[in-house]
Amino acid sequence: MTDMHEATLILPAPAKLNLFLHILGRRPDGYHELQTVFQFLDHGDELGFRRRDDGEIRLHSDIPGVPHDSNLIVRAARRLQEECGTGLGADIWLDKRLPMGGGIGGGSSDAATTLLGLDHLWQLGLGVERLAALGLELGADVPVFVRGHAAFAGGVGERLVPVTLEEPWFLVAVPQVSVSTAEIFSAPELTRDTPAIRVCGLPEGGGHNDCQPVVEQRYPEVRNALNLLNKFVPARMTGTGACVFGSFPNRDDADKVSRQLPATLPSFVAQGRNISMLHRRLETLAQEVSA
Numbered sequence: 427m428t429d430m431h432e433a434t435l436i437l438p439a440p441a442k443l444n445l446f447l448h449i450l451g452r453r454p455d456g457y458h459e460l461q462t463v464f465q466f467l468d469h470g471d472e473l474g475f476r477r478r479d480d481g482e483i484r485l486h487s488d489i490p491g492v493p494h495d496s497n498l499i500v501r502a503a504r505r506l507q508e509e510c511g512t513g514l515g516a517d518i519w520l521d522k523r524l525p526m527g528g529g530i531g532g533g534s535s536d537a538a539t540t541l542l543g544l545d546h547l548w549q550l551g552l553g554v555e556r557l558a559a560l561g562l563e564l565g566a567d568v569p570v571f572v573r574g575h576a577a578f579a580g581g582v583g584e585r586l587v588p589v590t591l592e593e594p595w596f597l598v599a600v601p602q603v604s605v606s607t608a609e610i611f612s613a614p615e616l617t618r619d620t621p622a623i624r625v626c627g628l629p630e631g632g633g634h635n636d637c638q639p640v641v642e643q644r645y646p647e648v649r650n651a652l653n654l655l656n657k658f659v660p661a662r663m664t665g666t667g668a669c670v671f672g673s674f675p676n677r678d679d680a681d682k683v684s685r686q687l688p689a690t691l692p693s694f695v696a697q698g699r700n701i702s703m704l705h706r707r708l709e710t711l712a713q714e715v716s717a
């Protein structure tokens with residue numbers, strides 16, 4: 427067993443929030459037409475990479491309940507190898523900080539960081555378009571992390587239009603429950619007929635999350651978290667849950683509320699960002715190389 431300090435490249439895998447999530451309809455293949463806005467958080471997992479010359483992909487950090495070969499990090503690495511036919515491999519370490527099944531995109535972000543990290547390490551120069559297309563094969567949320575810009579999403583989540591938003595501080599509460607995205611999308615009671623908005627951005631009044639009533643009904647932990655946070659700030663769920671969030675003009679205000687939440691409801695405070703911290707780090711790396 428080796429450690430993160432053996433990595434030659436360490437990169438962040440930030441979380442995202444869905445600031446609203448409207449479900450417009452269901453396609454014959456079961457996937458849902460939706461509209462949402464993604465913004466990144468300056469908080470996330472961390473991944474370490476080191477090149478191997480024998481073609482092996484080895485993830486040295488276990489996630490309980492996720493077999494090595496099913497981990498999105500390993501799947502992303504193997505898909506990239508297959509795509510470009512490289513004989514190179516990698517040792518990979520993961521410092522998992524984001525809750526799983528939290529609706530903040532941890533697995534998708536890990537996959538995107540793997541695609542961009544190995545593209546850099548193996549000097550493939552595949553470019554964001556091809557990496558985003560590979561990402562979409564792994565999950566609907568992967569392309570936005572590959573592109574790294576806050577975005578309005580349409581279609582089944584794959585049609586992305588970059589947007590520039592205010593960058594408030596968010597308090598994200600983490601109910602101690604994991605919500606399955608597939609379960610919520612297959613719920614008979616899910617509202618699937620919200621009218622499309624015409625602007626590529628935040629709707630007037632901020633919109634809503636159609637998945638929230640379904641999750642509140644099925645998961646009392648999420649309902650309780652929303653009730654608690656709503657006492658201080660208008661609270662909303664991200665994605666298909668379980669995390670709920672409220673926004674604040676500065677860090678101090680968010681921290682104050684965070685300290686008033688009960689110990690049974692963990693939370694974190696992070697700034698919303700239009701450029702993901704992964705892309706800011708890659709930009710710095712590129713500048714260091716060219717200097």
Ligand SMILES: C[C@](O)(CO)[C@H](O)COP(=O)(O)OP(=O)(O)OC[C@H]1O[C@@H](n2ccc(N)nc2=O)[C@H](O)[C@@H]1O
Pocket residue numbers: 444447456457458459460462529534564565566567568581582583607608611612665666
């Ligand atoms: C809810 C969101 O997080 C919003 O950002 C995403 O749309 C879900 O993204 P994700 O977790 O990457 O989802 P995927 O792994 O692609 O799909 C998980 C499951 O969610 C359902 N699903 C997902 C996306 C979509 N537009 N319609 C769906 O019905 C499908 O049943 C699918 O089997």
Ligand SMILES: Nc1ncnc2c1ncn2[C@@H]1O[C@H](COP(=O)(O)OP(=O)(O)OP(=O)(O)O)[C@@H](O)[C@H]1O
Pocket residue numbers: 489491492496497498499525526527528529530531532533534536537567605607665666667668
């Ligand atoms: N590297 C990974 N990190 C987290 N989950 C992973 C990973 N690889 C595979 N998975 C699987 O993916 C599932 C969803 O994890 P994830 O943390 O992305 O959920 P989420 O935050 O609800 O995502 P989303 O907002 O994209 O729906 C997990 O329950 C786990 O079984």
